[in-house]
Amino acid sequence: EADTWDFSQALLWEGAWTFTAWCNSHLRKAGTQIENIDEDFRDGLKLMLLLEVISGERLPKPERGKMRVHKINNVNKALDFIASKGVKLVSIGAEEIVDGNAKMTLGMIWTIILRFAIQDISVEETSAKEGLLLWCQRKTAPYKNVNVQNFHISWKDGLAFNALIHRHRPELIEYDKLRKDDPVTNLNNAFEVAEKYLDIPKMLDAEDIVGTLRPDEKAIMTYVSCFYHAFSGAQKAETAANRICKVLAVNQENEHLMEDYEKLASDLLEWIRRTIPWLEDRVPQKTIQEMQQKLEDFRDYRRVHKPPKVQEKCQLEINFNTLQTKLRLSNRPAFMPSEGKMVSDINNGWQHLEQAEKGYEEWLLNEIRRLERLDHLAEKFRQKASIHEAWTDGKEAMLKHRDYETATLSDIKALIRKHEAFESDLAAHQDRVEQIAAIAQELNELDYYDSHNVNTRCQKICDQWDALGSLTHSRREALEKTEKQLEAIDQLHLEYAKRAAPFNNWMESAMEDLQDMFIVHTIEEIEGLISAHDQFKSTLPDADREREAILAIHKEAQRIAESNHIKLSGSNPYTTVTPQIINSKWEKVQQLVPKRDHALLEEQSKQQSNEHLRRQFASQANVVGPWIQTKMEEIGRISIEMNGTLEDQLSHLKQYERSIVDYKPNLDLLEQQHQLIQEALIFDNKHTNYTMEHIRVGWEQLLTTIARTINEVENQILTRDAKGISQEQMQEFRASFNHFDKDHGGALGPEEFKACLISLGYDVENDRQGDAEFNRIMSLVDPNHSGLVTFQAFIDFMSRETTDTDTADQVIASFKVLAGDKNFITAEELRRELPPDQAEYCIARMAPYQGPDAVPGALDYKSFSTALYGESDL
Secondary structure, three states: OOOOOOHHHHHHOOOHHHHHHHHHHHHHHHOOOOOOHHHHOOOOHHHHHHHHHHHOOOOOOOOOOOOHHHHHHHHHHHHHHHHHOOOOOOOOOHHHHHOOOHHHHHHHHHHHHHHHHHOOOEEOOEEHHHHHHHHHHHHHOOOOOOOOOOOOHHHOOOHHHHHHHHHHOHHHOOHHHOOOOOHHHHHHHHHHHHHHHOOOOOOOOHHHHHHOOOOOHHHHHHHHHHHHHHOHHHHHHHHHHHHHHHHHHHHHHHHHHHHHHHHHHHHHHHHHHHHHHHHHOOOOOOOHHHHHHHHHHHHHHHHHHHHHHHHHHHHHHHHHHHHHHHHHHOOOOOOOOOOOOOHHHHHHHHHHHHHHHOOHHHHHHHHHHHHHHHHHHHHHHHHHHHHHHHHHOOHHHHHHOOHHHOOOHHHHHHHHHHHHHHHHHHHHHHHHHHHHHHHHHHHHHOOOOOHHHHHHHHHHHHHHHHHHHHHHHHHHHHHHHHHOOOOOOOHHHHHHHHHHHHHHHHHHHHHHHHOOOOOOOOHHHHHHHHHHHHHHHHOHHHHHHHHHHHHHHHHHHHHHHHHOOOOOOOOOOOOOOOHHHHHHHHHHHHHHHHHHHHHHHHHHHHHHHHHHHHHHHHHHHHHHHHHHHHHHHHHHHHHHHOOOOHHHHHHHHHHHHHHHHHOHHHHHHHHHHHHHHHHOOOOOOOOOOOOHHHHHHHHHHHHHHHHHHHHHHHHHHHHHHHHOOOHHHHHHHHHHHHHHOOOOOOEEOHHHHHHHHHHOOOOOOOOHHHHHHHHHHHHHHOOOOOOOEEHHHHHHHHHHHHOOOOOHHHHHHHHHHHOOOOOOEOHHHHHHHOOHHHHHHHHHHOEEOOOOOOOOOOEEHHHHHHHHOOOOOO
């Protein structure tokens, strides 16, 4: 600016005395002053002295002679020194200065001010005037009625000067009491405070500033530069504090993310810990209703309780990956969760959970099927036992009766025949007793809950059966002993008894079969029962003819008696099965046949409905299952190809995720159909290979995979932005990685990784030194020694190799500024220089300083800084 300044206006410049004041502010350090700027510099002595004071360097020895040549030599020495500092002096010569040319002298002083007071000012890569202006704007931004836009009219009301002082020394200015409409008071207040407390001489006149339409820019710049230098120490400390605050903020945010991870991991592990014993509890209940309640509880678990936990587990992994990415980007050590809370621990717990879950539903359904079978068997046992007990009622008393001792011959004959009929009846019941015992044995083997009562009743029936057998044998012996003395009996009644008893047993068996309970699970089974029933109905005409033949025998006996005028003593002495009983039971059989028809048709309808449910579920499952599989394959292709910018990829993946979420109603419909199938107790489905469990697992894997793929791209964007990696670089990295990822598994082996590095121009020699370097790289990208390098690890390595990061040394240097160059810092200094929360953060974690220059309360900021970057322990 000195080159272009119009020096012809210098003598008229109302701020010329500002230069004088500025020069005197430095000359008084050397014990001298000037009165007239164009006169007192003519001999060059004070000019050389001024340059020595402001530069801190020694100039050549001045000449003390009074002659003009001596003065010119001194001024030339001063001008040569100024030129040696890189300043161009245009149209300014020693003769003009010696001759007292005011405009040239002022131009020279302004050049000195620019070079030694303003030029080195730099704020955010700006310099000189722009840097000084930006500094003023930053410092006065919080103050009302202050808007610094230039170095002339922005300062007329005096508030900007007061704001600068108050910002750095608030105890010197009562800013809230200043009035914008009283500029002279404001200006004088600032000038007086600056002179008294800041050692900044008064370089401006308040009345001149207020009375001028546009105050002189160079005068105000000169004066304001004195404030900058007066507060430069504070500015340096503020810069250091800002750097420290930025580093601490990163650490605090990371610690907050770590705490969130720890809590979420703890909650998820606790839920898994509580759930696994419940899933591993395979103790069966006694009734179908209790087991069905357990099945409904399991459905609620799969439908309501587990899906949010699947999302939490996925979010936990995403949060962990994001946290590790942020730690790597901020050059911090990797996060190591508490013992037992690693992502691998979560995965192990989750695998244990799914192992416990696996087969639980199948076990429940098998148990319900077993209990259903048990209930059916128990009811069958009770029915057969009741029929048998009704038959045996009174039989022991009959067998123990000694009526044969007083009977006539004909009576004895009748008793023998009656006993033979009973034995035939007894033999016919042997099969039922064996069936009862077999059912009881099966109930015991299936662990029926009421086996005790079943066994007791069965044992009673068996004991009674043995007793009947023994009594039957004893009675036969007694009758046979008497039989030798007896004559033949009425053969016609005997024939009736012999034919009536088996027919009566057949009717009882038929009634029992017609009332027998049945349980089927397929159409084929019910059709088999219907076929058997139809076959039974085809035998009814033959049975009816047998019934008529038996009744004909009874009628023949009556006809013979009537023909021969024989008076029968009463009922048939050989059997209790009367024609009335036969007709009554036959009528009962006729009534039971249509009831059995109705029951079988109802069951056939039910099985047809079940078959419809199977086909309905299979139709939906055979669409949803392949859709999920297709989407998984498409996501795999997308994660490999990754075309376009990362933002395009992220947008595409999120659209893809929305399309997947929008498909959820199809899954809900399948769940509803699956519940209908389970409520109908349908246990198999030949129309599809997909089970609801397969669909659920596939859906959960699909949601987790798309979420992880999105998170991978987000982390790549985070890495790219934080490290300054261009989109072209990122695409180049992706293309190289995919090229060597031959199996599309998303990871490279060591040799593939080395080839990928070489393709990107990374020099990895095949010698001992090259092997050592490659081993170092592998320890960075594969710290767990899995033998695989993921794309994220590859990107992290390339970003570290191609970009700069902040370092522990930078933080140590910043703390050293706050500590005033000491090797330690105090709590008081931290609280003074840093925001309260970050100051307390440092105080709580800094170790006591142990150096020889330590004082009470000294804190070690060096070990603290290295710990932030993992080079030591906090």
